[in-house]
Amino acid sequence: MENRQVNLTRVYQLSAAHYLKSPFLSEEENKKTYGKCGQVAGHGHNYIIRVTVKGPIDAVTGMVTDVAELDKIVRKYVIDPLDHRNLNIELSHLSILTTEMFIQEIWKRLKPHITQVELYSVEVDETRKNGFQYFGAGH
Amino acid sequence: MVYLTRKVEFCASHRYYIDEKSEEENLKLFGKCSYPHGHGHNYILEVTVKGDVNPQTGMVMNLTDIDKILKDVVVETMDHKFLNLDIPEFKDKIPTTENLVLYIWDSLVDAIDGCSLHRVRLHEDPFLYAEFYGE
Numbered sequence: 001m002e003n004r005q006v007n008l009t010r011v012y013q014l015s016a017a018h019y020l021k022s023p024f025l026s027e028e029e030n031k032k033t034y035g036k037c038g039q040v041a042g043h044g045h046n047y048i049i050r051v052t053v054k055g056p057i058d059a060v061t062g063m064v065t066d067v068a069e070l071d072k073i074v075r076k077y078v079i080d081p082l083d084h085r086n087l088n089i090e091l092s093h094l095s096i097l098t099t100e101m102f103i104q105e106i107w108k109r110l111k112p113h114i115t116q117v118e119l120y121s122v123e124v125d126e127t128r129k130n131g132f133q134y135f136g137a138g139h
Numbered sequence: 140m141v142y143l144t145r146k147v148e149f150c151a152s153h154r155y156y157i158d159e160k161s162e163e164e165n166l167k168l169f170g171k172c173s174y175p176h177g178h179g180h181n182y183i184l185e186v187t188v189k190g191d192v193n194p195q196t197g198m199v200m201n202l203t204d205i206d207k208i209l210k211d212v213v214v215e216t217m218d219h220k221f222l223n224l225d226i227p228e229f230k231d232k233i234p235t236t237e238n239l240v241l242y243i244w245d246s247l248v249d250a251i252d253g254c255s256l257h258r259v260r261l262h263e264d265p266f267l268y269a270e271f272y273g274e
Contacts, residue, residue: 009269
């Protein structure tokens with residue numbers, strides 16, 4: 001019974017600016033592909049980030065993981081460095097600042113530090129109308 | 140196969156505390172959740188069942204039946220209760236969201252008739268939820 005796998009999800013918000021431009025496309029193609037998301041002055045979102053970890057429940061604490069510890073990791077590596085910032089500047093190593101690229105960056109930042117439990121998925125809602133989920137490379 | 144999710148809300152209080160540990164150790168382990176007189180949440184429970192659509196009714200499961208089960212099994216036992224004291228399961232076990240989700244799964248799994256329980260997801264507040272798929 002103790003080995004049953006429970007998912008625990010914590011929800012965070014991150015507000016940041018970005019714009020979309022692909023270095024692999026011409027100016028014309030960029031305009032056509034990204035429309036108003038490509039305006040170089042940028043725009044912003046209240047990103048909702050859901051971090052899900054998975055594991056058995058600790059018999060003593062009744063918890064899958066220490067939520068305060070998870071909060072600390074997410075704040076240190078994702079929220080604090082990126083909240084109220086410009087993603088194109090902070091994450092200039094990414095070729096294009098789509099949420100698809102951003103979500104993988106979040107995974108990459110969290111994965112090495114979440115060691116007590118399995119990082120199961122990261123979800124990012126860019127707006128109330130579009131969201132993304134990532135389970136790590138190969139999933 | 141179609142998946143059907145029904146939501147239900149219940150309000151309950153609880154406290155995270157291990158009797159064998161000191162007040163200080165509990166505070167370190169559980170933070171505010173260990174405060175002596177408990178605290179409460181508006182829990183939102185999402186129950187997802189899965190099954191083939193019945194060709195006569197066009198339904199996976201009648202929502203009225205799900206509602207009755209959720210009322211009898213979950214709401215009646217948990218709504219406006221102090222979970223540590225009012226539910227025997229949590230006499231010696233902390234009613235964390237994780238433990239609650241397993242308790243609710245175990246309470247529902249045999250009551251769901253004609254299709255199968257797929258997922259139980261319990262939101263403690265807008266920023267934390269636990270879920271179980273029967274794995």
